Amino acid sequence: MxxxxxxxxxxxxxxxxxxxxxxxxxxxxxxxxxxxxxxKSSTIEQSEYNTLYQASGMHGETQTDSVLVVATYNIGYLSGMTNNLPVRPTRDFYLNNEKRVIQALSELDADIIGFQEIDFDSRRSYYTNQATMICDSLFAYGAFAVNWDKRYVPFPFLPFKVHFGKMLSGQAVMSKYSIANQQVHQLERVQSKPYFYRAIYLDRLAQVVTINHPVKPIVVINLHAEAFDAQTRSRQLDVVYKLFWELEKDFAVILLGDFNSDPKVADAEINIFLNDNRLVACAFDTNNVMSAHNTFPFDNPNERLDYIFFNSQRFELIDSRITTEFGDISDHLPCVATLKFK
Structure with missing residues (x-):
């Protein structure tokens, strides 16, 4: 019992x-x-993702001749060589890099520049709107495109205190000339990753901006392609290649950005552009790929990821270079080109 x-x-x-x-x-x-x-929910309305901006400050007169300086710079949200590492730089670290980037950009004196990985209101960069900060200081006009809007990004994974947290980041084109409009093309997402990954991950964009240059309108395509999945990146670059030539029917087009494709890798996705003899690749010798000027990482550049392309029938290349004057503001180096309308 x-x-x-x-x-x-x-x-x-x-x-x-x-x-x-x-x-x-x-x-x-x-x-x-x-x-x-x-x-994974958004912090702003999607109608606010793609905006045109007019700077609040007064800027000097723009050149009206046929020569212009263009640049592309993955700014890495001004995190220097700490980008994506499990560390949390101090506010003073970012304040110093904000001053440094304004000084370096002022000396560069580009007429048009495309930025990638620029923060609009993110915890990781102490909620500074880096786009309006730069535009108000140096440029008259901007086109901003959000590609990462999340309430909380749990990366880097450990320790928890280095999580990015709130994220509002993306791409920007800034110009000394007025901007007529922008259209933003969201590129294919990485389908091989699980849903939870894709829901938190950033979008990849081709930002198409029409600029009112006094000689003739220019279209700038600012690209930030997929970094980790080669097959997805290949399909993205195929789309951008077709977009470039479609726009070229009516406009002089400059394609720039972070393509995340190193030509030294076998079957590199960037070859779709490098192998087209109608295109000029700035600061790049297509006859000697292995000697290409690299842009990543800053402290020991061994990959070429950042490019400027244009149709040789539209522009003459006067000069181009990968500039090291920006130092370790970002883990990327800028690509700069001086062009002349034909």
Whole structure:
């Protein structure tokens, strides 16, 4: 009899443990899903993702002749060589890099520049709008495109205190000449990754900006292509290549940005542009790919990821270079070109 009662108590206790464990598991799942859907939700309306901006400051007169200086710079949200590393630079670190980038850009004196990885309102860069800061200081006009809008990005994964947190980041084209309009093309996402990864990951964009140059309108395509999945990147560059030549029917087009493709790699996706003899690749010798001037990482450049292309029938290349004067403001180096209308 006593043994039977003991068994009943044990079964009852086991059932309670099972129920409590089940409730705990259900709670953890609900909490995780609640956090996940909150984290991946946007912080602003999608109608605010793509905007034109007129600087608040006064700037000097723009050149009206046929020569212009263009540049592309993955600014790495001014995080220098800490980009994507499990560290959290101080506010003073960013303040110093903000001053440095304004000085370096002022000396560069580009007429048109495309930025990638520029923050608009992100925890990781202490909620500074880097785009308006630069535009108000140096350029009259800007076109901004958000490609990463999340309430919480749990990366780098550990420790928790270095998580990016709130993210509002993207791309920007800035110009000394007025901007007529912009269209933003969202490129294919990486389908091989799980849903949870894709939901938090940034979008890849081709930002198409029409600029009112006094000689003739220019279209600038500012690209930030997929970094990690080669097949996706290949399809993205195919789309951009077709877009370039479609726009070239009516406009002089300059394609620039971070293509995330090194020509020294076998079957490099960038070859779709490098192998087209109608195009000029700035600061690049297509006859000697292995000697290409590299742009990443800053401290020991061994990859060429950043490019400027144009149709040789539209412009003459006067000069181009990969500039090191920006130092370790970013983990990328800028590519700069001086062009002349034909």
């Amino acid at each position: 006593q043994s039977r009662n003991t068994n009943k108590k044990q079964r009852s206790l086991g059932l309670k443990v099972l129920i409590l464990t089940s409730l705990l598991v259900i709670f953890i799942i609900i909490a995780f899903l609640g956090f996940f859907f909150w984290a």
